[in-house]
Amino acid sequence: MPEDLATALAALRPLLLDTDTLVRGLAAGRRRGAEPGFARAELRPVDLKAGRRLQVVTTDGRTPVTQNHAPGPDADAAVDALLAEPFGNWHVETTDQVVQLRVTKKGEAQVHTSRTSRRDIEPSVSSASSETGVRPHDRPKERLLDPADPLFGALGAEADKRRQVDAFLRLLAPVVGRAVARAREAGRPLLVVDLGCGNAYLTFAAHRWLAAHPDVAEVGVRTVGVDVREDMVARNTRLAAGLGMAGLSFVTGTIADARVDQDVDVVLALHACDTATDEALARAVRWAAPVVLAAPCCHHDVQRQVTAAQADGILPPHPYTALTRHGILRERFADVLTDAVRADLLRLLGYRVDVVEFVDSRHTPRNALVRAERTGARPDGARRREYLDLVGAWHLEPALATMLADEVARALGDAA
Structure with missing residues (x-):
């Protein structure tokens, strides 16, 4: 059932900010009549020498830009800014659930939530910094294209197609x-x-x-x-x-x-x-x-x-x-x-x-x-x-x- 968009986006915020349980968040696409500032944005926690950070990678479709945000006001501001962008799709994966949000033509949210299948979690190990540590849930085989990328959902590509x-x-x-x-x-x-x-x-x-x-x-x-x-x-x-x-x-x-x-x-x-x-x-x-x-x-x-x-x-x-x-x-x-x-x-x-x-x-x-x-x-x-x-x-x-x-x-x- 369609939901109020602002309420649905607000429910994503704590999932994106919890660097202990977040696996990754992906935003892409655009809403009807609006254009986000980025073609795609990816969020994931990384362990640096300075400690746990929320890494945000944005791209205009050609050049990726990576920023690492400390927990607190810095990360809060980064997540709020992305949630304010008119993305058409959000995919948020945590250690225990997957939330997919699609914005309808009427500007409402279609939200699907499912339990995380460990068999299907195949996130790539971050290579954005030589300081980056590998988290426990980053151990599975690295995929050249993120299995959680919204394009797989849009194309209806299940696990076999992703392989x-x-x-x-x-x-x-x-x-x-x-x-x-x-x-x-x-x-x-x-x-x-x-x-x-x-x-x-x-x-x-x-x-x-x-x-x-x-x-x-x-x-x-x-x-x-x-x-x-x-x-x-x-x-x-x-x-x-x-x-x-x-x-x-x-x-x-x-x-x-x-x-x-x-x-x-x-x-x-x-x-x-x-x-x-x-x-x-x-x-x-x-x-x-x-x-x-x-x-x-x-x-x-x-x-x-x-x-x-x-x-x-x-x-x-x-x-x-x-x-x-x-x-x-x-x-x-x-x-x-x-x-x-x-x-x-x-x-x-x-x-x-x-x-x-x-x-x-x-x-x-x-x-x-x-x-x-x-x-x-x-x-x-x-x-x-x-x-x-x-x-x-x-x-x-x-x-x-x-x-x-x-x-x-x-x-x-x-x-x-």
């Missing part, structure tokens, strides 16, 4: 430096494009994490989510505005026809079905994107080609007939073969590639991710022969090779 977000960010983290270097050299913000973003929970997460990354903060970041569904784009746009996520936008379009207004530094394509993944990889190659992360979904195209070759009496290469004799094995093998061919093609076209586990197979059988970094290296003869022998043995016409016919022809000619 997928962390797995994805850990795959992005080692390669983002190459993309940042390109943006810095060009003197512009980093541009991330998510092709076929769908409900965009990873788009939101990637933008949030990148915006707070110290290297990215030097240049700034823009993230564009592309999806063919207008209703999904409208929904994601509303959520981004409500969460105060500056620099994040969504546009309607197909993967093949999506238009952007500057060089693209990071291309994401997560669970795009069948040859839609190939379309995304083709766009990335033609954009010369430094970093590409693609988690394919279904792999029907190669499976159809292998099945057709069998029907025409063209047997698989000896002694691999058993791989395609049974339908379920043929389907699984086609998945592996598809991604192996994609990886070989990207290597031909100047990328260093590794295919890694995206999420644990308990969550989804489609758990492979192709991660590629552009090096511009020319292919040698051995690489050319490996690709040609692979597609020749299995009588394949890879969709990605068809989409990039000119680029592949040049690469094969260079390697001759």
Whole structure:
């Protein structure tokens, strides 16, 4: 039931000021017709040499500012100032409860309170100061993006989704430096494009994490989510505005026809079905994107080609007939073969590639991710022969090779 907003905010105040029980407080989003002074604010207790302090980290969406407040008038004033800001969402987690407050369009408060689940508390250890001590409830595994971030609530991302977000960010983290270097050299913000973003929970997460990354903060970041569904784009746009996520936008379009207004530094394509993944990889190659992360979904195209070759009496290469004799094995093998061919093609076209586990197979059988970094290296003869022998043995016409016919022809000619 809606509650009086002033009363609901007043009830949060003692929770935020109790540094013995507070785990963290998060404020984000905006109220209808109002704009807070910050895109996001986070409060948490930290132990410094000078004693317990209430740490407040505010950000404009690009640059975080950290202040440590002593208990008493200093902390009181800091909390009162944040509660007075027209944030649209508050998330307050203590050692025994979680309180979520959302401001409605009518200016009332929708409040949900639940008991704290220790299994779901995964706060990150503060690194704001070398003096910071680790509190007992900060022991669990550090997450790259705070599991209590209001964006998870807004997106309806439960514990499994939060774990997928962390797995994805850990795959992005080692390669983002190459993309940042390109943006810095060009003197512009980093541009991330998510092709076929769908409900965009990873788009939101990637933008949030990148915006707070110290290297990215030097240049700034823009993230564009592309999806063919207008209703999904409208929904994601509303959520981004409500969460105060500056620099994040969504546009309607197909993967093949999506238009952007500057060089693209990071291309994401997560669970795009069948040859839609190939379309995304083709766009990335033609954009010369430094970093590409693609988690394919279904792999029907190669499976159809292998099945057709069998029907025409063209047997698989000896002694691999058993791989395609049974339908379920043929389907699984086609998945592996598809991604192996994609990886070989990207290597031909100047990328260093590794295919890694995206999420644990308990969550989804489609758990492979192709991660590629552009090096511009020319292919040698051995690489050319490996690709040609692979597609020749299995009588394949890879969709990605068809989409990039000119680029592949040049690469094969260079390697001759």
